């Protein structure tokens with residue numbers, strides 16, 4: 049089946065990035081765009097991650113669009129279902145539902161140099177053409193990783209990844225293994241510890257954990273949020289700066305984080321009395337090198353009588369359980385892999401062929417790279433939302449996305465005003481940007497803090513994080529600068 053449609057702008061992905069950009073376009077009076085979403089429902093990571101206890105670890109007043117404040121949050125850190133409901137509400141509120149095509153992914157996209165258009169083949173067999181292709185397909189945290197453990201597929205019980213939670217499987221009365229103590233593992237182990245018969249939490253590296261301070265909003269606070277103009281903006285402003293103040297510690301002066309480390313260790317001492325368990329839970333790398341995890345209930349969950357922390361390395365998965373390197377074998381009904389995502393080693397979100405027939409995977413052979421995490425040399429009229437090195441260790445990703453929305457919107461306006469058929473970032477601009485970026489990254493806690501994390505590739509290159517404040521990124525993306533691009537008149 050081949051159907052030719054001509055849209056000016058095709059956005060791929062209906063998560064926070066794709067929907068936010070759609071809303072910004074709509075509000076700017078631009079209506080000729082389509083959002084393609086391969087799944088049957090919108091929501092991105094907030095649709096996919098439904099494991100027990102899943103919640104945002106940034107306060108909802110900051111982890112929400114600045115242009116769409118909500119007074120519906122029940123607590124300071126909203127759970128997944130409220131975040132998903134918020135996204136659905138935004139789609140209604142801003143009238144972008146008609147632009148959404150669910151169940152339609154992108155199989156491949158090819159840039160045509162003569163017309164300056166992208167030909168986009170969908171997973172339903174259609175071919176769409178578009179002037180601009182914007183991938184908000186969640187390059188970093190959408191592809192689950194399973195560890196390469198001998199015998200992994202031989203397990204006869206239930207096994208699933210945290211991001212592919214099997215909600216039909218009742219955990220009550222089961223012996224469950226959770227592998228991994230990152231953000232997902234810590235949240236879900238805390239949440240299921242009281243429901244399962246027995247939980248073994250396999251920890252390879254202890255995480256830095258800070259008190260989260262999660263609590264329900266009082267009815268008085270909710271009334272204030274609903275009725276007092278400016279109250280929500282004021283709280284958001286305060287939260288913004290509280291997070292932003294951590295950036296210099298992560299980026300330049302890890303010594304500044306010593307106070308925060310002391311706070312985390314005090315929190316550990318307060319909640320874990322057994323010195324041996326405390327020792328096993330004490331991180332051995334600089335705070336911030338891996339994502340710092342906020343949790344109010346992890347330490348109490350790990351000390352429940354039906355829970356054990358296993359830090360002996362896993363040797364093999366067996367048909368009935370797991371064998372650790374100390375020779376112990378434990379039997380399980382279910383294994384949950386909270387083992388993270390293909391982030392630093394990401395590949396093209398779908399087959400992307402740019403100028404001269406070069407594919408994005410070829411361009412990214414030596415590691416993923418872009419200009420401002422948004423444009424890629426060799427790929428005209430393509431923009432990414434949350435591309436390489438846009439991630440944050442200290443604050444809300446929505447802030448970074450909104451900077452990218454403004455940048456893309458400015459590009460659209462300038463292309464239309466100038467009658468441009470295509471824009472492609474100059475290779476030299478991208479090269480210089482990345483040299484500076486990697487120089488800055490080399491001094492950060494993520495590169496020097498003595499840990500292995502999903503922020504960096506196997507060879508140690510940091511391809512995921514932004515080495516600065518969010519306002520520095522906003523400043524650098526404040527304007528689309530045509531001089532930095534090869535511009536072709538239409």
Ligand code: NAP
Nearest residue numbers: 103104105195228229230231232233252253339386387388
């Ligand atoms: P992750 O941070 O990459 O954690 C993966 C965990 O699996 C690590 O503890 C890792 O140990 C462990 N692991 C991997 N292979 C293992 C093996 N063979 N044996 C034992 N342990 C193994 O993944 P994640 O927890 O899914 O989080 C990924 C990111 O998603 C987060 O950093 C965050 O940005 C986002 N996230 C956010 C929220 C939120 O609340 N906003 C919630 C969940 C996720 P090592 O540390 O030793 O490698």
